[in-house]
Amino acid sequence: MRQREVKIPEGLYKLIEEHLEELGAKSVEEFVVNAARVALQETTNRKLEIDEKEKEEIKRRLRELGYID
Amino acid sequence: MIAPHGGRLIERIAGKKEKEDLLSLRGEYPEIEISRELAFEVENIAVGLFSPLEGFLGKEDFHSVLKRGRLASDIPWTIPIVLDVDKEKAQEIGEGLFLLYEGKPIAWMEVQEKFTYDKDEMAYSVYGTLSEEHPGVVKVKSMKDILVGGKITLLNHVSSPFPKYKLTPKETRVLFETKGWRRVVGFQTRNVPHLGHEYIQKTALTFVDGLFINPVIGKKKKGDFKDEVIIKAYEALFKYYYLPETATMAILQMEMRYAGPREAIHHAIIRKNYGCTHFIVGRDHAGVGNFYSPYAAQEIFDDYPDLGIIPLFFRSFFYCKKCGGVVNEKVCPHEEEHRISFSGTKIRALLMEGKIPPAELMRPEVAKVITEFNNPFV
Numbered sequence: 001m002r003q004r005e006v007k008i009p010e011g012l013y014k015l016i017e018e019h020l021e022e023l024g025a026k027s028v029e030e031f032v033v034n035a036a037r038v039a040l041q042e043t044t045n046r047k048l049e050i051d052e053k054e055k056e057e058i059k060r061r062l063r064e065l066g067y068i069d
Numbered sequence: 070m071i072a073p074h075g076g077r078l079i080e081r082i083a084g085k086k087e088k089e090d091l092l093s094l095r096g097e098y099p100e101i102e103i104s105r106e107l108a109f110e111v112e113n114i115a116v117g118l119f120s121p122l123e124g125f126l127g128k129e130d131f132h133s134v135l136k137r138g139r140l141a142s143d144i145p146w147t148i149p150i151v152l153d154v155d156k157e158k159a160q161e162i163g164e165g166l167f168l169l170y171e172g173k174p175i176a177w178m179e180v181q182e183k184f185t186y187d188k189d190e191m192a193y194s195v196y197g198t199l200s201e202e203h204p205g206v207v208k209v210k211s212m213k214d215i216l217v218g219g220k221i222t223l224l225n226h227v228s229s230p231f232p233k234y235k236l237t238p239k240e241t242r243v244l245f246e247t248k249g250w251r252r253v254v255g256f257q258t259r260n261v262p263h264l265g266h267e268y269i270q271k272t273a274l275t276f277v278d279g280l281f282i283n284p285v286i287g288k289k290k291k292g293d294f295k296d297e298v299i300i301k302a303y304e305a306l307f308k309y310y311y312l313p314e315t316a317t318m319a320i321l322q323m324e325m326r327y328a329g330p331r332e333a334i335h336h337a338i339i340r341k342n343y344g345c346t347h348f349i350v351g352r353d354h355a356g357v358g359n360f361y362s363p364y365a366a367q368e369i370f371d372d373y374p375d376l377g378i379i380p381l382f383f384r385s386f387f388y389c390k391k392c393g394g395v396v397n398e399k400v401c402p403h404e405e406e407h408r409i410s411f412s413g414t415k416i417r418a419l420l421m422e423g424k425i426p427p428a429e430l431m432r433p434e435v436a437k438v439i440t441e442f443n444n445p446f447v
């Protein structure tokens with residue numbers, strides 16, 4: 001796996017290092033990577049929209065199968 | 070509606086015109102006959118159950134999945150979804166390929182690359198062992214030598230013995246929305262339900278809007294319950310003990326891999342794609358024999374804070390005579406002698422003799438359905 005370097009302020013680094021246990025991480029790197037992952041997951045967590053016409057077709061099938069009334 | 074894994078629901082199903090166009094190319098490209106298990110994978114990719122995958126893994130993703138349980142794009146993914154072919158066939162394969170199942174073309178594949186791989190590395194990364202006692206290891210060792218990566222387009226659906234329970238993620242998402250379920254908990258199973266399962270499901274359901282029971286249908290190991298037995302047993306449970314307003318069921322056609330922790334993540338991702346917001350992980354999820362410690366499949370979730378589905382962890386439930394009900398270690402203060410455990414082995418032994426297990430272990434309506442089968446086991 002290729003890796004890139006990112007710089008962070010020393011004070012912030014030290015603060016993270018001091019609180020590693022409470023942050024649930026084994027290293028500053030692990031914490032930063034996971035924090036970025038969570039933020040990205042939330043940002044890209046767009047709702048899925050299905051257009052109305054397709055939705056009606058799906059509902060018809062679900063009704064036929066007895067899933068909905 | 071919760072976003073699919075990777076943010077976009079994949080749909081790779083050919084429309085009428087595209088299907089005709091692709092099929093007109095038959096004869097110009099090589100064709101390979103694939104197994105039922107691989108046909109399931111193809112369909113699962115095509116309907117978006119394996120979103121964000123659009124096809125079989127290429128080399129970079131394959132190695133990334135083995136090494137770090139993530140795709141090269143960093144999205145969590147723990148099980149390598151691959152197409153294996155033998156060396157002679159690989160030489161014939163160029164830009165495209167038809168995948169046939171039972172002689173019928175089920176998909177077109179745009180071949181991106183062909184590559185060799187180390188079977189021991191693959192088996193060890195996924196299963197954490199190289200023991201030939203592990204069915205997953207045996208399977209990997211029997212795979213063909215070349216992997217072919219590339220996007221697929223579904224031409225025909227794979228037939229199912231239970232068509233009325235086969236729903237695509239788009240359909241389950243509309244189903245949940247129509248039922249007014251904002252929070253939905255998914256339950257993976259390859260077993261007939263005993264009271265321990267029912268309590269886990271109902272405890273989880275107490276905190277969300279809907280319960281989605283999702284039995285895995287497909288190749289299992291000897292001694293597992295047959296697919297139709299599992300479906301019938303759940304139908305009985307639904308009829309007598311569940312409300313249609315808060316619980317529903319659909320099947321997942323997929324092979325069990327028994328990869329324990331890694332498979333638990335895979336199972337959670339699939340349920341996220343179905344539209345579940347929560348996923349139940351019990352003791353020894355997707356385990357086999359003693360290969361994984363009982364809660365390893367729960368601990369692995371710590372490595373995936375960005376999974377995007379909330380795992381609900383359960384310890385084992387048991388029946389306590391003193392409590393007078395189904396409880397677990399967290400709530401029952403009584404001694405071992407008062408407890409009856411939901412031993413799958415014990416229940417199985419009784420059912421094998423055609424006996425109905427005690428009502429503290431299994432609902433009589435469920436047991437009756439199972440004993441009506443001559444041989445309920447694979």
Ligand SMILES: [Zn+2]
Pocket residue numbers: 389390391392393396401402403407
């Ligand atoms: Zn008790």
